Amino acid sequence: MRLANPFRTLLRRPSQGRRRWGDLAFRGIVTIGAGAVVGVLVAILWILWTGSSQSRAAFGLGIVTNPTWDITTNVFGLLPMIDGTLLTSAIALVLAVPIALGSSIFLTQLAPKALPSALKAALAQVVDLLAAIPSIVYGFWGLFVLVPYMRTTVDPGLRSAYDRLGNLVAPTVHAVSPGASAWAGTHSPFTGTIIGEDVLSASIVLAIMVIPTVAAISRDALAAVPIPQREAALALGATNWEATRRAVLPYARSGIFGASILGLGRALGETMAVTLVIGNGLAPPTSLFNSGSTLASLIATQFSESTGPLEYSVIIEAGLILLLITLGVNIVARAILWRFQSPGGAGGD
Amino acid sequence: MDATKMAAVGLSASYGRGPAITDINLEFGPNSATAIIGPSGCGKSTFIRCLNRMHETAPRATVTGKVFLDGEDIYEQDPTAVRRRIGMVFQRPNPFATMTIFDNVAAALRFNGRHSREETDKIVYESLQAAALWEEVKDHLFAGATSLSGGQQQRLCIARALAAQPEVLLMDEPCSALDPISTAKVEDLIFTLKRTYTVIIVTHNMQQAARVADRTAFFYLGKLIEVNDTKEIFERPKEKLTEGYVSGRFG
Ligand SMILES: Nc1ncnc2c1ncn2[C@@H]1O[C@H](COP(=O)(O)OP(=O)(O)O)[C@@H](O)[C@H]1O
Ligand SMILES: [Mg+2]
Numbered sequence: 001m002r003l004a005n006p007f008r009t010l011l012r013r014p015s016q017g018r019r020r021w022g023d024l025a026f027r028g029i030v031t032i033g034a035g036a037v038v039g040v041l042v043a044i045l046w047i048l049w050t051g052s053s054q055s056r057a058a059f060g061l062g063i064v065t066n067p068t069w070d071i072t073t074n075v076f077g078l079l080p081m082i083d084g085t086l087l088t089s090a091i092a093l094v095l096a097v098p099i100a101l102g103s104s105i106f107l108t109q110l111a112p113k114a115l116p117s118a119l120k121a122a123l124a125q126v127v128d129l130l131a132a133i134p135s136i137v138y139g140f141w142g143l144f145v146l147v148p149y150m151r152t153t154v155d156p157g158l159r160s161a162y163d164r165l166g167n168l169v170a171p172t173v174h175a176v177s178p179g180a181s182a183w184a185g186t187h188s189p190f191t192g193t194i195i196g197e198d199v200l201s202a203s204i205v206l207a208i209m210v211i212p213t214v215a216a217i218s219r220d221a222l223a224a225v226p227i228p229q230r231e232a233a234l235a236l237g238a239t240n241w242e243a244t245r246r247a248v249l250p251y252a253r254s255g256i257f258g259a260s261i262l263g264l265g266r267a268l269g270e271t272m273a274v275t276l277v278i279g280n281g282l283a284p285p286t287s288l289f290n291s292g293s294t295l296a297s298l299i300a301t302q303f304s305e306s307t308g309p310l311e312y313s314v315i316i317e318a319g320l321i322l323l324l325i326t327l328g329v330n331i332v333a334r335a336i337l338w339r340f341q342s343p344g345g346a347g348g349d
Numbered sequence: 350m351d352a353t354k355m356a357a358v359g360l361s362a363s364y365g366r367g368p369a370i371t372d373i374n375l376e377f378g379p380n381s382a383t384a385i386i387g388p389s390g391c392g393k394s395t396f397i398r399c400l401n402r403m404h405e406t407a408p409r410a411t412v413t414g415k416v417f418l419d420g421e422d423i424y425e426q427d428p429t430a431v432r433r434r435i436g437m438v439f440q441r442p443n444p445f446a447t448m449t450i451f452d453n454v455a456a457a458l459r460f461n462g463r464h465s466r467e468e469t470d471k472i473v474y475e476s477l478q479a480a481a482l483w484e485e486v487k488d489h490l491f492a493g494a495t496s497l498s499g500g501q502q503q504r505l506c507i508a509r510a511l512a513a514q515p516e517v518l519l520m521d522e523p524c525s526a527l528d529p530i531s532t533a534k535v536e537d538l539i540f541t542l543k544r545t546y547t548v549i550i551v552t553h554n555m556q557q558a559a560r561v562a563d564r565t566a567f568f569y570l571g572k573l574i575e576v577n578d579t580k581e582i583f584e585r586p587k588e589k590l591t592e593g594y595v596s597g598r599f600g
Contacts, residue, residue: 002418010451072475089525109405117409152448228439229443229445229446230446231403231406231439231443231507232439232443232445232509233405233456233460234432234459235401235403235437235439235510236432236433236436236456236457236509236510236513237429237430237433237461238429242459242460244444246456246459246460247445250445251447348546
């Protein structure tokens with residue numbers, strides 16, 4: 001015989017009239033809210049889908065692997081922009097996450113004696129402030145300060161450092177694997193004419209824009225780690241850094257990961273700042289010193305001056321692909337978070 | 350008391366404003382348990398956290414006075430080295446939430462020099478045995494530590510503290526978050542541990558003090574009021590305040 005679940009009756013306890021109406025209204029409001037969010041997403045997808053029908057008919061799925069963008073022959077491939085989007089965002093994230101995480105560790109984990117709490121609060125405010133600066137400001141800074149500096153100093157420096165390092169390790173690499181050596185010799189990421197308005201500059205501007213976002217959110221994640229977790233390590237004789245690394249960072253890992261994904265989302269879709277510094281080349285970049293485009297910068301630069309309905313439709317498809325990429329990133333991130341649920345979300349003291 | 354393992358001399362501490370404890374002088378003998386009792390907020394936790402230099406990790410914390418371990422002032426030494434010699438068990442069980450049961454205990458060794466695999470396995474086994482937890486966890490050593498019950502988690506924390514092979518064990522109300530059965534287990538454990546360690550246990554449970562402690566110190570408003578053999582404190586307290594507290598008139 002199955003025993004009745006005693007909680008079932010508790011849950012079914014008849015509620016008073018007032019409470020029921022409150023519940024109903026509450027449920028109604030949140031349902032409408034949730035429905036509206038889904039509705040907006042579906043509507044956007046629908047508009048992009050129908051708007052890109054001409055492009056999809058002309059190029060099919062091959063558009064994402066087609067490297068040619070040629071107005072004169074009406075061939076519009078989106079590979080250069082997909083390349084540009086993924087490359088700049090990936091580099092930006094690789095540059096930004098360590099710096100952002102470093103700053104949030106600095107602000108949350110340093111001993112109170114080493115960093116007075118007033119100064120700590122002020123620094124946290126500055127980080128939050130940076131996250132609120134409009135992207136056009138970053139773009140102008142990138143164009144007038146970063147790009148000239150990259151052109152005159154950083155880019156030539158990187159190239160010669162890479163070459164020197166290459167000469168240094170070439171014999172060893174060649175001895176281990178002649179194939180790899182030959183490949184590395186012809187695949188320097190620092191070839192081409194140095195113009196300053198290029199993939200690398202765009203990546204750096206993106207990194208700088210993403211740092212405050214990642215820093216602010218990962219700081220919150222670190223601050224939310226229960227103090228007893230940290231004290232457990234300290235009481236065993238851990239140094240401050242060991243306690244951070246062994247007890248605090250693992251506990252906050254899902255929050256840090258979430259912060260990085262949010263930063264990635266911002267980088268993927270960033271438009272103005274990138275448009276100003278990436279050079280808006282329409283060929284696939286083969287070097288970090290090449291100009292390029294991202295899906296977002298393509299839309300910004302080509303939409304208003306599209307030469308015909310086909311190009312117009314292709315640009316809408318660029319928007320569709322950008323949306324799908326960001327959705328995909330978020331879904332994968334969520335799946336990973338769900339898989340490696342950190343204790344912050346799954347109970348535990 | 351024939352010898353002194355640890356001694357607080359003129360120890361005062363604060364959290365930036367008024368003093369939380371004032372001018373405490375207290376000695377602890379080896380291989381014995383000392384209970385610290387007193388009403389909530391009287392500075393028991395603050396005091397015990399000064400004994401392994403954890404107090405200074407709080408914002409704006411200050412400490413004056415000396416704490417001797419084997420005759421040497423721990424405030425003249427490296428705090429991480431001090432904490433390896435003086436283990437601590439906290440009020441609420443705080444196993445490392447991201448680690449397995451095994452790793453929680455092994456973590457103690459990680460901060461404590463290099464150990465071979467065999468050594469680590471051996472110390473983890475011995476520590477879990479000593480904390481009377483081995484039988485309950487031996488079949489799922491690699492399960493997450495938070496899968497254990499509260500009482501098991503606290504014994505895991507004791508095992509973790511023991512794995513660092515300390516000389517002194519500080520326990521801050523180790524049973525206050527536990528059910529009666531778990532409490533009884535931990536008390537039995539303390540009874541065994543005090544044969545090999547210097548145990549200092551904070552408790553607001555007087556029966557517990559009477560059961561496990563050889564000596565008992567009564568704190569009130571940040572001051573040490575009286576310290577004596579546990580039996581004396583409970584049966585023939587010298588101070589009016591102590592008498593009022595142990596007879597349950599306040600607290
Ligand atoms: N982190 C803290 N910051 C400021 N004051 C504190 C802090 N912890 C404890 N105190 C204060 O110090 C005094 C002693 O507290 P505590 O040592 O925790 O007492 P007990 O453990 O005996 O209950 C209390 O007045 C308490 O309010
Ligand atoms: Mg306390």
